[in-house]
Amino acid sequence: MIARLALLIFALAAGGWLLQLDRARHISTDVLDLVPGHAASPELALVRQLAAQAEARTMWLHLRRAGGEPVPPAAVAAFAASLRSSPAFAAAQPLAETGTMEAAGQALFAHRLELLLPGWMARPGQGANAAAVSPAAVAEQAAADLERFLSTPEAVAWQELIDRDPLLLTPRAAQTMAAANPVESGAPGLIWARIAASPLTPEGQEPVFSAIAAAEAGLRDQVSDAVISYTGVNRFAAASRARIQREVTWINVLSIVAVLAVALTFVRQPLRGLHLVPVIALSVLGAWTATTLVFERVHVIVFVVGSLLTGVAIDYGFYLFMQPPVRPGEPYWAKARRLMKPLLASCFTTVAGFALLLFSELPMIRHLGIFVGAGLLTALAAALLYFSTVADPFLPARAWSPPNLAAGSRRGAAWILLAGWLVLAAGLARIDWRDDIRDLEIPAPEIRAEDAAIRQLAGLGSGRVPHLAFGRTLAEARVRLAAFERGAAGPVASLAPVVPTEEDYAAAVRFAREHPEFPERLREALARQDFDPGGFARFFADWDRFATKPQPYDTAVSALLDQLQGPAAMLVHRGQPHSWFVAAVPRDAAPAPLPEGVVSVNQLESLNRVFAAYRASALKLSLAGLGLVGLGVFAMYGLRDGLRVFAIPCAACAGVFGLLGWVGAPLNLFHLFGAFLGVCLTHNYSIFTATSALRGEGPPISVRLSALTTAASFAALTASGIPVVRALGVTVLGMVLLALVMIELEHLSPLGRKR
Amino acid sequence: MNAARRILLLLFTPLLALGFTDVAPAPTEEFSPLDRADPAWQQLATRLGGLPDGRAGFSETRTFRFRSKPVALAGVARVSRQHGLSLEYTRPDPRIVIVDRTGVLFREKGTDRPAPADPRARLMNDAMLHVLRFDLATLAEDFDLRGQQGAGGWRMTLRPRAPAFQRVIAQIDAEGDDAGVRRLLLRRADQQAIDIRIEAPELLPDGFPAAEVGRFFRAAP
Numbered sequence: 021m022i023a024r025l026a027l028l029i030f031a032l033a034a035g036g037w038l039l040q041l042d043r044a045r046h047i048s049t050d051v052l053d054l055v056p057g058h059a060a061s062p063e064l065a066l067v068r069q070l071a072a073q074a075e076a077r078t079m080w081l082h083l084r085r086a087g088g089e090p091v092p093p094a095a096v097a098a099f100a101a102s103l104r105s106s107p108a109f110a111a112a113q114p115l116a117e118t119g120t121m122e123a124a125g126q127a128l129f130a131h132r133l134e135l136l137l138p139g140w141m142a143r144p145g146q147g148a149n150a151a152a153v154s155p156a157a158v159a160e161q162a163a164a165d166l167e168r169f170l171s172t173p174e175a176v177a178w179q180e181l182i183d184r185d186p187l188l189l190t191p192r193a194a195q196t197m198a199a200a201n202p203v204e205s206g207a208p209g210l211i212w213a214r215i216a217a218s219p220l221t222p223e224g225q226e227p228v229f230s231a232i233a234a235a236e237a238g239l240r241d242q243v244s245d246a247v248i249s250y251t252g253v254n255r256f257a258a259a260s261r262a263r264i265q266r267e268v269t270w271i272n273v274l275s276i277v278a279v280l281a282v283a284l285t286f287v288r289q290p291l292r293g294l295h296l297v298p299v300i301a302l303s304v305l306g307a308w309t310a311t312t313l314v315f316e317r318v319h320v321i322v323f324v325v326g327s328l329l330t331g332v333a334i335d336y337g338f339y340l341f342m343q344p345p346v347r348p349g350e351p352y353w354a355k356a357r358r359l360m361k362p363l364l365a366s367c368f369t370t371v372a373g374f375a376l377l378l379f380s381e382l383p384m385i386r387h388l389g390i391f392v393g394a395g396l397l398t399a400l401a402a403a404l405l406y407f408s409t410v411a412d413p414f415l416p417a418r419a420w421s422p423p424n425l426a427a428g429s430r431r432g433a434a435w436i437l438l439a440g441w442l443v444l445a446a447g448l449a450r451i452d453w454r455d456d457i458r459d460l461e462i463p464a465p466e467i468r469a470e471d472a473a474i475r476q477l478a479g480l481g482s483g484r485v486p487h488l489a490f491g492r493t494l495a496e497a498r499v500r501l502a503a504f505e506r507g508a509a510g511p512v513a514s515l516a517p518v519v520p521t522e523e524d525y526a527a528a529v530r531f532a533r534e535h536p537e538f539p540e541r542l543r544e545a546l547a548r549q550d551f552d553p554g555g556f557a558r559f560f561a562d563w564d565r566f567a568t569k570p571q572p573y574d575t576a577v578s579a580l581l582d583q584l585q586g587p588a589a590m591l592v593h594r595g596q597p598h599s600w601f602v603a604a605v606p607r608d609a610a611p612a613p614l615p616e617g618v619v620s621v622n623q624l625e626s627l628n629r630v631f632a633a634y635r636a637s638a639l640k641l642s643l644a645g646l647g648l649v650g651l652g653v654f655a656m657y658g659l660r661d662g663l664r665v666f667a668i669p670c671a672a673c674a675g676v677f678g679l680l681g682w683v684g685a686p687l688n689l690f691h692l693f694g695a696f697l698g699v700c701l702t703h704n705y706s707i708f709t710a711t712s713a714l715r716g717e718g719p720p721i722s723v724r725l726s727a728l729t730t731a732a733s734f735a736a737l738t739a740s741g742i743p744v745v746r747a748l749g750v751t752v753l754g755m756v757l758l759a760l761v762m763i764e765l766e767h768l769s770p771l772g773r774k775r
Numbered sequence: 776m777n778a779a780r781r782i783l784l785l786l787f788t789p790l791l792a793l794g795f796t797d798v799a800p801a802p803t804e805e806f807s808p809l810d811r812a813d814p815a816w817q818q819l820a821t822r823l824g825g826l827p828d829g830r831a832g833f834s835e836t837r838t839f840r841f842r843s844k845p846v847a848l849a850g851v852a853r854v855s856r857q858h859g860l861s862l863e864y865t866r867p868d869p870r871i872v873i874v875d876r877t878g879v880l881f882r883e884k885g886t887d888r889p890a891p892a893d894p895r896a897r898l899m900n901d902a903m904l905h906v907l908r909f910d911l912a913t914l915a916e917d918f919d920l921r922g923q924q925g926a927g928g929w930r931m932t933l934r935p936r937a938p939a940f941q942r943v944i945a946q947i948d949a950e951g952d953d954a955g956v957r958r959l960l961l962r963r964a965d966q967q968a969i970d971i972r973i974e975a976p977e978l979l980p981d982g983f984p985a986a987e988v989g990r991f992f993r994a995a996p
Contacts, residue, residue, distance in 0.1 A: 170846045173872045183841045555841025
């Protein structure tokens with residue numbers, strides 16, 4: 021009665037907790053949530069901030085006609101306007117549209133002396149400090165440059181501004197920016213957009229897709245054969261979420277069905293086998309509850325992998341339920357006390373092994389440690405309590421036993437197995453580790469192909485690596501950007517040509533103030549080059565204003581940055597605790613090491629480095645866990661017998677990894693984790709079998725069933741679309757089957773013969 | 776990120792309109808509207824439009840209101856039906872300007888760079904190309920065409936229809952004879968003009984040699 025009440029209270033409490041859980045907040049599908057963002061890696065925190073904000077909310081759309089011809093610009097503009105009218109979009113503009121940049125262009129021109137003169141002064145040959153070059157020389161050079169410029173093709177385009185900009189500040193800045201980005205304009209029909217909500221939330225997905233569909237309908241009214249393709253983080257996230265939801269459901273169902281199918285095959289009274297279901301259900305409930313209680317946010321992959329728990333959790337139920345009573349009418353709790361030692365030894369050593377995962381820096385591994393550990397403890401407790409409520413807590417197996425091999429045949433098979441294992445183990449030398457964070461993602465080939473095509477059109481895949489130069493203030497970030505530029509081995513594309521450092525700005529102001537004769541020197545130089553100095557009256561008026569009352573640095577910079585819109589606005593961020601500039605350089609052209617305050621935002625490389633580093637960490641934890649298991653075995657069985665018992669999990673691990681080495685499958689963190697899990701599982705079987713062997717009995721039927729149900733459970737994972745989940749399934753499946761073969765060949769029987 | 780930088784380049788193209796004011800072309804002789812159905816114009820268009828590829832020397836004079844002395848340039852122009860227009864400037868500094876279906880490309884010291892992505896500048900460059908090919912149908916889409924023919928040849932004026940383009944080019948005056956275009960005068964405003972005079976062309980019925988195509992036109996994609 022007490023047991024039944026305890027189980028009911030637990031089920032209600034845990035179920036109630038999970039039902040009220042805000043899944044969107046507590047369960048993540050974002051791969052970045054698998055990466056720690058602690059203080060030791062502020063650059064990764066910045067990367068996460070950028071990824072979570074502007075960059076992640078960017079979408080690219082491409083409009084074209086069915087035959088590939090461009091859609092008329094007016095229709096493209098109307099499409100973008102339709103997107104802007106939707107609350108799901110914060111901005112949308114055709115890439116070729118210049119109108120949105122007019123305000124920024126005007127602000128730049130209005131403040132050209134504050135913003136562009138510093139860079140002009142700092143050019144090689146000019147001297148950042150004007151004392152190095154005389155105003156007369158500067159004026160002569162400027163006039164000569166202007167005369168040369170007028171014979172260039174660009175002069176025709178800029179000639180209307182030259183009378184106000186004889187120093188060619190704006191044409192030079194445009195040329196500098198073009199030199200750092202020698203890619204022609206993107207294809208017509210490209211639209212850049214920014215969505216209002218996070219792309220990883222439902223608000224950033226369905227409403228956005230609906231707005232696009234509505235705009236598409238409007239476009240088709242004008243261009244009946246229009247084709248729209250688009251890409252964005254939200255599209256991948258929506259596809260991942262849908263796939264993961266399907267996969268969690270069917271993998272868990274498949275796993276449960278497979279496990280029960282195996283169990284019922286070997287069980288005499290199938291319906292009574294349903295008593296194992298509450299144990300499984302309660303263990304999963306305990307795992308989910310403990311994990312969501314301890315951690316604020318858990319990646320959904322933890323729950324996908326949790327499907328393996330059904331194979332592990334059933335072990336204790338099997339053992340308790342299928343062990344025959346020593347005498348008819350043996351009380352349940354007497355039987356439980358009799359079996360407690362191997363149950364506790366198995367459970368606690370396994371949980372202790374998983375507890376080591378709590379020391380991992382990788383959030384997902386910590387979550388899994390709690391998930392599986394809590395699940396196993398709940399499974400043991402649930403099995404003990406539940407079967408105390410069952411009238412007849414004994415499930416007889418079907419009368420079946422393996423073929424009774426002659427001793428010679430059995431030895432021969434063992435030698436063959438050993439020889440085979442030695443061949444497999446040689447494959448350990450061929451192991452190839454590959455740490456690629458993309459192995460965590462759900463494949464979405466069609467969306468990826470569309471994404472690649474659009475990125476190609478937009479010039480997003482040109483082999484340049486973006487970096488962030490950040491600081492507590494924008495001025496500090498700009499100084500760090502300058503350091504990055506000085507050390508780069510290739511052209512750096514950034515806002516540097518239009519936003520000076522504060523030091524260069526001060527030098528320009530100082531030059532203007534300390535050399536009031538400069539305007540007259542420039543007039544004279546222009547006259548010598550056949551220019552009419554009177555034609556530049558507006559420039560000289562602007563110069564006088566700059567020399568007497570220049571706009572403060574922050575005011576001039578803000579005047580420009582406030583007007584930046586669209587993707588240009590993403591090249592700079594002003595805020596707390598950091599401001600930053602984005603700078604892109606060709607691959608391998610970035611200075612090494614990076615200057616202080618500059619980080620690469622090549623997410624893939626950053627995350628893969630983290631992935632590799634944590635594989636090393638997980639390997640240490642795995643070896644430590646294995647050592648812990650081994651110590652427990654040696655303590656229980658002594659050295660000689662302990663070696664025989666411990667050989668089963670070790671040989672299973674080496675054999676599977678050797679096989680993977682032979683087939684050339686690249687290994688990653690999740691193979692390692694699967695091995696850890698496999699060791700714990702095969703350790704269970706080894707302990708239970710050893711307990712029987714010490715009594716001179718053969719392998720218990722429950723071990724056979726446990727191994728087969730576990731194999732069935734992990735076989736379901738090998739069908740997953742997620743590469744790392746498949747890796748987990750293959751590794752554990754292989755280890756369990758190998759261990760079962762060793763046990764069936766009576767590897768542990770010598771333990772009983774000595775006694 | 777690359778697209779952001781490309782967008783930032785567009786920061787500069789609106790500047791190109793900053794200095795523009797509503798301009799009226801300098802008074803010129805007013806011609807009658809050009810009737811493309813007129814047999815005389817059709818015959819001329821067929822003849823000039825059917826000319827093979829060719830090259831011709833040219834001189835260009837750029838007049839600026841803030842400069843007392845015009846800037847003089849010279850070079851060789853190459854017109855190809857397939858590859859577009861190539862202006863090889865030899866004086867004062869060597870450089871090549873290529874105008875084709877893809878856009879405008881500047882080639883200098885072996886390095887190619889695209890022209891700023893400004894549709895107004897593109898209109899002017901395209902107009903030159905279509906005038907040299909005497910493609911009246913295409914020109915009529917964006918320009919009001921007027922002209923006359925006489926014993927000495929033909930003359931034509933092109934005025935942009937769209938106000939935004941009128942701020943770039945007030946008027947284009949073209950002159951020529953049965954052998955081709957001899958003069959292009961691009962008027963932007965009083966005291967600002969580009970005057971291009973073209974010598975008699977050397978026609979190439981077999982097209983340009985491959986080496987010349989590679990050197991003076993855009994490389995094939």
